Amino acid sequence: MRPYALKAGEGWIFDYVGVDFVVKAGEIGRGRTMAVVEYTTRRGEEPPEHVHTTEDEIFYVLQGSATFRCGDQAFDVEETGSVFLPRGIPHTYEIRGDGDVRLLMLTAPANEDASGGWGGFVTDIETGGTLRSAPDGPS
Numbered sequence: 001m002r003p004y005a006l007k008a009g010e011g012w013i014f015d016y017v018g019v020d021f022v023v024k025a026g027e028i029g030r031g032r033t034m035a036v037v038e039y040t041t042r043r044g045e046e047p048p049e050h051v052h053t054t055e056d057e058i059f060y061v062l063q064g065s066a067t068f069r070c071g072d073q074a075f076d077v078e079e080t081g082s083v084f085l086p087r088g089i090p091h092t093y094e095i096r097g098d099g100d101v102r103l104l105m106l107t108a109p110a111n112e113d114a115s116g117g118w119g120g121f122v123t124d125i126e127t128g129g130t131l132r133s134a135p136d137g138p139s
Helices: 121-128
Strands: 012-016 019-025 035-041 055-063 066-070 073-077 082-085 091-095 101-109 130-133
Touching (some): 012 121, 019 121, 035 055, 035 121, 055 066, 066 082, 073 082
Antiparallel strands (some): 055 082, 055 101
């Protein structure tokens, strides 16, 4: 791995399930221990309730607001707020309001062996999405 810097809006941009995900740091690769993705979403694009068995997630709300549900708990998160969603618990979110919501999502593997990536949600984006653009430099 080598260090790199990305400008605003720059990253590996994948169209996945109709949403453009900007991968700032992916899961696939030797020694990866976290992934970072930025994306903009709106009402009607929320994911169904689901479970991640391989990673914990943190969402940081850059713009807008959403209600995150994790198990039997609900968290109203406004702009510049964040929520931690541990692996193994069903979760989803609902957009509040009619405007766009911009999210920064960080994932970290649940296991200690991330030598080739850990096959989580960001891997799904990287392998199942359509790469629309990529910055110069390392991935």
